[in-house]
Amino acid sequence: MDIFALPPLTLLLDAAYSALLSLSTALEPVGGSASAALAVILVTVGVRAALIPVGVSQARAEQMRARLAPRLRSLHQRHGRDRDRLQRETMALYRDEQASPLAGCLPLVVQAAVVGVLYTLFLRPEIAGQPNDLLAHDLLGAPLGSSLVAAAGAGLDARTAIVWAVVLTVIVIVADITRRVFRPQVPTEGPLASPAMLGMMNAMHYLTAVFAVFVPLAAALYLVVTVTWTLAQRWLLRRRYPLPVA
Template sequence: MDLFAFLPLAALLDAAYGALTGLSDLLTPVAGASAAALAVVLVTLIVRALLIPVGISQAKAEQTRARLAPRLRELQRRHKKNPERLQKEMMALYRAENTSPFAGMLPVLAQAPVVGILYTLFLRPEIAGHPNELLAHDLFGAPLGTSLVSALFGGTATPATFLVYGVLLAVMIAVAEVTRRVFRPTPVEGDDSPLNSPPCCAWSRRCTT
């Protein structure tokens, strides 16, 4: 079943396609055949910038969860034979701290539709009944409509393909590491859980026990 055959989703995808192709056309004099890829990068950066306040809220939620971890473990120890009482006590603790176990999920939920639409735009050969012109673009010689796996098994992989995907992978790893360091919860004094310890310290304890 094709979800995007459903009229509202098809209209949403077509609107996103029109906006992205319009931005790509504006960037073509500067980026040439890589204009569509640059348009995706710009859209991603705009979405990330708009979500900065939500990211700050997520970081605070992570710090709150780290601070509450010892008290939550104590509740689990005290009420492990009474799941219903444990649930009530945990929710009462979250309410007292003005937080919830689901705090910090908003950035993921907010980004998911944008990421899903962008991904779909480079999968479908047709959008709302017309050819998908985005697939004719490339990024430094790597076609945007072809994944690394399909290029390998289809015999169309070139040195440019490996270079582009290698650089993208390195960038994603670097961004993930920077994000992990920036949003890592502040250590809580007296809490020796692995979550509250720097990676090297947690690893050292595992190695010495």
């Protein structure tokens, strides 16, 4: 089922297409053939800037969860066999502390929605019954509407390979820095402390690079900017809202 066939989402897609195409046209004197790529980057920066207040709330919630972690572990030890009692006690703890276990989910939802729209914009040959002009744009010769998998299947030229190599390298470097700087706090004992679980948690940092291989270059550019922004924002907010020392 094509969810963008639903009238509200069709209007959203048409509006996003018109806005991005207009921004790309306005940027042509500066960006030239890369104006659409520059437009995607500016849209990404705008989305992340709008989410700064949510990022602050997310950092405060992370600080709160770290402070509550010993009490949550105590609840698991006391009520681990009674799932209903454990859930009630956990929610009561969050309520008493005026915290939410779902705090920080909004940025993920918004970013997923933006990636979905960009993916669709640079995938469809037609938008609103008209040829999709965005597909004519490229970044240094690499088509914005083609994924690395699709480009490799059609025969990867040198310029496209270089652009994708830079994109994926940046994502991997940012993921590695994030993994090293923001190591998750896990108990010294239990299933989360097992080597297999720790290895899985470390590998999850690199899933964005894997995902980027399958989306159009325009969506991959969004991922590059957003992971870099996220790393810088988390570093700044961690200094403002440090986690308690275990």
